[in-house]
Amino acid sequence: MNRIRPLDHLILILGTLFMVMPVVVAIMTSTHTAVEIHTGGLQLLPGNDGYDTYHTVLTRQGGFTGQVTGARMVMNSLILGIGFAVGKIVLSMAAAYALVYFRFRFATLMFWVIFTTLLLPLEVRIMPSYHVMSQLGLLNSYTGLIVPLLASATGTFYFRQFFKSIPDELLEAARIDGAGPVKFFIDVILPLSKTMMAAIFIIMFVYGWNQYLWPMLMTTDERFFTLMRGIKQILQVWVGSQIPDYNEAFALAVLALLPPVLVVVVFQRWFIKGLTESDK
């Protein structure tokens, strides 16, 4: 398997190029002025205004209170991304573990109770959700931002699939060793799940990081502004009366790429090792 495979690389390079081209275009476009972008469209070559644009978006104090700074928006987006990803992993691993590794009444019913949440996205039930949050007094809070997003079965479903594919022999062996459910979970399941956790962390982090509608509806305090709101805000101008500051939106989007990419780089090691390690 260690041979160099030119054909594989060719497919990968072509596929990656096709996928990544728009990202490259975004980076290039962010270095042009808004007028150039408006009249010329997307840019493939770097322009001359990159420094000014990035300087502006990084240092500007926006909003009415002046609290909407680049750093503040990044921090809020990070809280949302990490909070959501960690919450999701904890909740869904626990639930999936119960569903797969325990014999108990109503297990099938519980599976469907959880699974049904895949069927109606937050956007569709957003109005009643707001009402619930208000009754719980959670408007304008990080809890209110994060927790309702957790009410979806994606993670549980994913871990269920994975747990079910773990060989039964592991559990049998563990039981012979006298391991209880908690010990088995910590000693066997957790290490085995590293790759899966990395994958889901990346996906969920980006999902939380990119939230727009719910934070917009939920918060009225400029302290809670996220990067996504910043980007939307720039793009949303009265049609025709001004040109949106496309350059700033692109620049913010490019900056917004960095944390998720960093997460990927950090989890890179976890990806390579999966079951392989425990085979020994």
Place this chain on the structure above:
Amino acid sequence: MTDVTQTAPGLIRRWIARATARPEPAKRVQFDRPLLPWLFLAPQLAVIFVFFYWPSAQAISSSFYIEDPFGFGSTFVGFDNYTDALGSAEYRHIAGFTAIFTVLVTAFSLGLGLLLAVKADQVIRARSTYRTALISVYAIAPPVAGLIGMMLFDQHIGPFVKLAACFGWELKVGLNYFDTAFAMILVSVWKQVPYNFIFILSGLQGIPQSVREAALIDCKNGARRFFTAILPLLAPTAFFLLIINITYALFDTFAVIDVMVKDKAANNPITLVYKVYLDGFRGNDIGGSSAQSVILMLVVLVLTLVQFRWLERRVHYG
């Protein structure tokens, strides 16, 4: 735990044999504690009851009323909102497009994700570069991804439109039904491929080295080896992704659609969720949009039940 490696070739044969056999319970062996599973389930259940079932129940009850959005007046109309939606030719037309859109987006994004992941799994060199590059696509902010999509397909200056013109195709997104559908599908697939790539790759990386080596001995032909030995092992992930991709195409593409039709649906193709958004969020028709949500939910529920019944039998778990 050592026996896994020793019997690997045998395991493969058993797994393949089992893949075509009858389904079985979650696990042959399970813990038998009365309270502990509920303890593990409690946090998830609490969150979904408060933030899913409670709001959803409200949505269902509104679907039987026509109400003033501010809550001052309402008329009980029974199933009128449902019959209004289902009786409208427009609605059925949108439903038809939604079905085609969902099938195409799911097929292409799964197919491409699988292809790239399998290739990335096989190469050693530069693997992490491909992965990082692809994930950066997933991470690009949705409003800007939409903007890029819109600019690529701009009627007057879009590079994609110019490219199509070279082949004699006059691409008019926002004006021509088919062209708009094409652009929507392309952008939706583009956004979803990295998602599939990440999960399939992590699934592939999770396959024990020993199993791969055994498969290499058992089966010399690469393609056949993939389909008979590797793919069945991926089945749990693939099944998960199939369902997630369907819900993605149905529910999560409405931002892409909004951008591609420039927030004016006109007679361009739209999906059912976009219609819910138009009527409910933009048009403040709470009853009508709730009824549409419930219809949508029932359809997806039936679809998923069918998939679980017919497809999960063929998925075999370790």
Place this chain on the structure above:
Amino acid sequence: MKKSLSVIAALALTTNAAFAAPVQITWWHGMGGANEQVINQVAEKFNAAQAACAITPVSKGTYEEALASGIAAFRSGEQPNILQVFDAGAATIISAKGATIPAEDLLAQNGHKLDRDAFIDGIRNFYADADGKFIGMPFNSSAPIMYINTDAFTKAGVTPPKTWEEFEAVAPKLKEAGYVPLAASQLTWMLFENFFSRNNIQMASNNNGYDSIEGTTLNATAPEMIAFWNKLKEWHTAGLFGFYGAGWADNQKPFEEGKVALWIGSSGSFGGLSKTATMPFSADFIPYVAAIGEGNKSSFIGGAALFAMSGKPEAENKCSADFFNFLTTTEIQTFYHQATGYVAITKAAYEASKAEGWYTSHPVAEVGIKQLLLPQGEWSKGYRLGFYPQIRAVEEREFNKIFSGETTVEDAFKAIETEGNELLAKFAKTAG
């Protein structure tokens, strides 16, 4: 004394602010970009001008998102003091009696006088009730006007049209000169709704919907409307009218590129055009049909108004009233008009800008105001139609079909009327 002290102490505690804390009010709006900054400036000016009240503007996304946020908040008792609602959503909020305090009542209750005549005629009625009482406070308004590529007209050797008949006469010459003679953004606003207003044709029963929501029907199949759209379709076939879909920018772009001779856009569009247009341009009123004989009336406005939400304490309502009053001052109106490109909404602000020479440097900025100052016909005051965003969606769908040849003008307008009436009937049921 003791009592008032404890009240102040309580206030200071709850608002967590300095001593003699001003009453806090909030203002939710749907503006982004440069206009959001102008909103922040207006709020700062208000806070600087007096000490009793402090207003905080909060951006709530787009117009639709702002309205939806306002609705969700109102139902949970979390509403802001002031909510910005856009033109097509006016019926939704005005019909929900009890959701808002009519602007005129609010001002009167708090010792201010609202002088209706101080406002530009075309703006006075759109957010008012049938008797002309202001329910919403007009805030940002615009008018649809026609932009003129002056090069094209010089090259073709013709003068810009005032009426559609004149357009028909000059269009072939513009085409010969190598231009697409006409394009228009948002046909619903430009050539449907404002065809009614400019030509003084009734748009809907019940006094364009102002008198009652019960039994209101749309008059989409007015013979004049059908006749005009048949012309439009003819022009499209003959290459005299370019249609690029329902998206705003798709229809504006060819004008910016100098390929189109006339483009119907918003009175505010000159701000963007002055940066992006590749040729000199001027503007004039949107044409009317001379043959109808009623024409050249004022047009319907677009934009949004501010509504005072009910269910707030007296002290806060007083501040909302003070703020509304502050908004009508000539100084603020002049500032807002010039900073954003929206039309001046009071006559005084228009005069002040004129005196400053603003229109000498920005001649196009005056066109929309002049069009709104034209004599008002019986049917050019406005319309009050429920679920209008959905009705617009039906119009957009049918317009696209007309130009793609999927339907005839007659059938399209019949469909708009039928589906529109169904939506209006449904809306009547929301009142319970």
